[in-house]
Amino acid sequence: MVNIIWVLMAGIGIIYAMINGTMDEVNEALFESADEAVTLSIGLISILVFWLGIMKIAEEAGILAFLDKLFRPVILRIFPDIPKGHPAIGYILSNITANIFGLGNAATPMGIKAMEQMKELSGSDTASRSMITFLALNTSSLTVIPTTIISIRMQYDSVSPTEIVGTTIIATCISSVSALIIDRIFYYRSLRRK
Numbered sequence: 001m002v003n004i005i006w007v008l009m010a011g012i013g014i015i016y017a018m019i020n021g022t023m024d025e026v027n028e029a030l031f032e033s034a035d036e037a038v039t040l041s042i043g044l045i046s047i048l049v050f051w052l053g054i055m056k057i058a059e060e061a062g063i064l065a066f067l068d069k070l071f072r073p074v075i076l077r078i079f080p081d082i083p084k085g086h087p088a089i090g091y092i093l094s095n096i097t098a099n100i101f102g103l104g105n106a107a108t109p110m111g112i113k114a115m116e117q118m119k120e121l122s123g124s125d126t127a128s129r130s131m132i133t134f135l136a137l138n139t140s141s142l143t144v145i146p147t148t149i150i151s152i153r154m155q156y157d158s159v160s161p162t163e164i165v166g167t168t169i170i171a172t173c174i175s176s177v178s179a180l181i182i183d184r185i186f187y188y189r190s191l192r193r194k
Helices: 002-020 023-061 063-078 087-100 104-122 129-140 147-155 165-193
Strands: none
Touching: 002 023, 023 063, 023 104, 023 147, 063 087, 087 104, 087 129, 104 129, 129 165
16 A cells, blocks of 8 residues: 555656656756665665674673673563563564664564564464564664664764764653553553453
8 A cells, every 4th residue: 555655656746747847857856866875875784784793792792691681680571471491582682682782674683583483482373462562662672872873964964973872862761661651551451351
């Protein structure tokens, strides 16, 4: 459905430009946008590679193991349906750690693996309580270092590209806590209905 909407919007825009005689401006904007998109993508790739390297160094230095120990008791309380030594806990912790460092692209494969493990654990095609909680937590994603936003701000010559770090920490803390609260409210409401 969304694809149809985009095609209709593009088609209407092109027809409108043809009627008004502004196709040259549309073509110019199209090529400028394509050039800008390639430049932006290359810049984002370099930042992602840098932070993935930092993550590897953090793993070798034992920082990720420390974060794992730090967050494991919290994660076990948030996901009581998952047994203590289950692989899903490790994938969830890896996903959250990558999100904390602002590596959403690196967090995605770990999140998918966590969902697969939780689906295996539930043995059902419907989303389990843990899957819903993980989706809410992953969507709100607690972030300490917003690497993608910093890199975009750097590419567009921001005077202080890292000034958003404090605001990001506050906003993502609020969004993560809110996601957990809302998740629990709906969970307990569904229990009362049963």
